[in-house]
Amino acid sequence: PLMRTMCCARQVCRSCARHWAAEQESQGLAADEISCPACGQFVQQSSEAALSLLLDAQALLRARQRAEQRKLAAPVCKVDAGLAKVLDRLGFKQCPSCGEGVQRESETCHK
Numbered sequence: 001p002l003m004r005t006m007c008c009a010r011q012v013c014r015s016c017a018r019h020w021a022a023e024q025e026s027q028g029l030a031a032d033e034i035s036c037p038a039c040g041q042f043v044q045q046s047s048e049a050a051l052s053l054l055l056d057a058q059a060l061l062r063a064r065q066r067a068e069q070r071k072l073a074a075p076v077c078k079v080d081a082g083l084a085k086v087l088d089r090l091g092f093k094q095c096p097s098c099g100e101g102v103q104r105e106s107e108t109c110h111k
Contacts, residue, residue, distance in 0.1 A: 003053070007046035008039035021054035030066035 003014040020037040031051055032044045043050050052060055 005036050005038050005046075006050040007036050007041040007043065010038040012038050018054050021051070022056075022059060025055055025059045025063050028066070029063065030070055031060070031063035032067045034063060 001014050002011045003017060004011055005017070017037050021034050021043070024034045032042060034043050034051060034054075035041060036043055036046075043054065051063070055063065
């Protein structure tokens with residue numbers, strides 16, 4: 001039996017799509033990282049219900065818990081979008097090594 005994906009509206013084999021999602025979950029992917037077998041978009045972005053059609057209840061719970069744990073562990077610091085644009089225009093960027101301060105595009109970190 002075929003099913004229509006919610007993200008790209010392509011028809012895929014229901015069994016294959018479920019196997020695809022179960023394989024991704026078994027490899028440790030979080031709910032927001034499981035992708036569509038047809039287009040590669042993240043399934044959860046199109047619909048929260050879409051993932052529940054592909055994973056059984058236990059796998060869905062594990063995938064959602066991983067996503068929640070990652071959100072809690074994520075750093076709070078985010079660069080303001082306006083500041084990033086200004087820094088880019090000036091030829092500066094945030095240091096990729098230490099994450100602090102700024103450096104010229106052609107130079108390395110001072111630390």
